Each structure stands twice: as C-alpha cells, then as structure tokens.
Amino acid sequence: MASNFPSASSAAVRKSMQGNKSKNTIPELKVRRKLRMAGFPGYRLHWRINDSGGRYLCRPDISYPGRKLAIFVHGCFWHRCPTCNLPEPVNNGGYWREKFDRNLKRDIEKDDLLNQLGWKTFVIWECQIDALDPLKIATESGLIC
Numbered sequence: 727m728a729s730n731f732p733s734a735s736s737a738a739v740r741k742s743m744q745g746n747k748s749k750n751t752i753p754e755l756k757v758r759r760k761l762r763m764a765g766f767p768g769y770r771l772h773w774r775i776n777d778s779g780g781r782y783l784c785r786p787d788i789s790y791p792g793r794k795l796a797i798f799v800h801g802c803f804w805h806r807c808p809t810c811n812l813p814e815p816v817n818n819g820g821y822w823r824e825k826f827d828r829n830l831k832r833d834i835e836k837d838d839l840l841n842q843l844g845w846k847t848f849v850i851w852e853c854q855i856d857a858l859d860p861l862k863i864a865t866e867s868g869l870i871c
C-alpha cells in the first residue's frame with residue numbers, strides 16, 4: 727500500500743508537493759472500503775476516460791464505467807475544501823495562489839467535460855470520509871437510485 731497521506735514524513739510531503747497525482751492514498755482506500763461495504767465492489771481505479779475525440783481526459787480516483795459514474799476523493803489542502811478553509815502557505819504566496827487556482831480551474835473543467843460525455847461526477851472531501859455512512863455515499867453518488 728502506498729502511503730501518500732500528507733502528514734509527518736518529509737518524503738510524503740515532498741511527494742504530495744510534486745503534484746496531487748498520488749494514487750491509493752489513505753482517503754481513497756477508505757472510500758473504496760465504504761463502497762464495498764455499501765455493496766458496490768465493482769469500481770475501477772484510475773480508469774482512463776477519453777473525450778469524444780478519443781483524447782485523454784482524465785483518470786478519476788474511482789469509476790463505475792458501466793454506470794458512467796466518476797468519484798473524486800479530494801484532498802482538502804490541494805483542492806481548497808470550503809469546509810476546512812485551510813490556510814495557504816505563507817511563503818511564496820503567489821506561487822501557491824496560482825497553483826491552487828489552477829487546481830480549481832482544472833477540477834471545474836474536468837467536471838464539465840465529464841458531464842458533457844454523459845458521466846455523473848461525485849466529489850468526496852477528505853474531511854467528510856470518516857463521518858460518511860456507506861449507504862449515504864451510495865445514495866448521494868447515484869449508485870442507489
């Protein structure tokens with residue numbers, strides 16, 4: 727299990743600062759476990775989705791391709807969780823501001839493009855995971871209609 731949870735070790739922090747492309751993070755593992763508990767074990771990890779022209783669009787953290795459902799597990803720091811509203815780094819403020827803006831813009835664009843392709847998207851914030859009931863995830867994401 728790759729442990730990319732941005733906490734203690736400087737290696738983990740460095741890794742997460744190289745871009746938020748880390749896979750199999752602890753929050754992702756927790757969500758996957760809850761999806762299995764809810765009775766939906768058939769997800770794909772980092773399933774490649776192309777745009778209508780066959781070009782690479784994205785690889786959502788968790789997908790149900792048959793249902794066209796993409797689930798994103800968002801880290802509160804990188805994706806600027808509105809609930810946590812975590813402080814931005816004080817040093818190199820401009821750099822971080824730009825990076826966060828880019829992340830947010832990319833999230834919105836990706837969401838739009840996926841919706842245009844008929845995919846439903848569902849975001850789970852890192853800080854919500856522990857409190858989320860498996861059935862609630864299944865219901866809110868549209869797995870249970």
Ligand SMILES: [Zn+2]
Pocket residue numbers: 802807808809810811851852853854
């Ligand atoms: Zn949060």
